[in-house]
Amino acid sequence: MGIASQAGLTLLELMTALAIAAIGGSLAMPLLGQSLERQRLHSHGLALLGCLQYARAEALRRNQPVYLCAANLKRNRELQGCLPSPGGARQTWPEGALVFADRGGVGNGYYDSGERLRLAMFDGAQVAVRVPMRQLALTAEGRLQAAEAVVFRLASLSGRHCLSLTVAADGRASLGAMDDACR
DSSP states (O other), X not given: OOOOOOOSOOHHHHHHHHHHHHHHHHHHHHHHHHHHHHHHHHXXXXXXXXXXXXXXXXXXXXXXXXXXXEEEEOTTOOEEEXXXXXXXXXXXXXXXXXXXXXXXXXXXXXXXXXXXXXXXXXXXXTEEEEESOSEEEEOTTSOBTTOSOEEEEEEETTSSOEEEEEEOTTSOEEEOOOBSSOO
């Protein structure tokens, strides 16, 4: 008869494996956080792009102006309308984007209850959305009423990542590439 061998780990081997795993995890955490930040920024950009594309399509379909404005939400996230403009060259859209069309095709260009077509909510605590104005108007032909391109700038609040979304004068929107050198 031979000596029976035992299978298993010694306490020292187990402690070494746990230490290696902890070091690997601590090295991976910052990369995971940055990846999450980039994904959050990209999803906000896609939500805004979807609103812009929808607004243009609705303007063409309805043959009437359609508007996109900074959403004004209550604490319970219920829509109140468009956020009032504080003035200045750079407006923030912290709560979301609202797409609406005036009832009857002839309206005042201001949101009234029941005119909502689409709402995209943003997480202003994680992503900053900046644009030169509080409201965009798309004509019945799907063009920007301002007749010049508008650029939305989205940035993670850490300031490490940013993204731009451009609306051309013809009303077509495009999402830019993710940038890690934000200005």
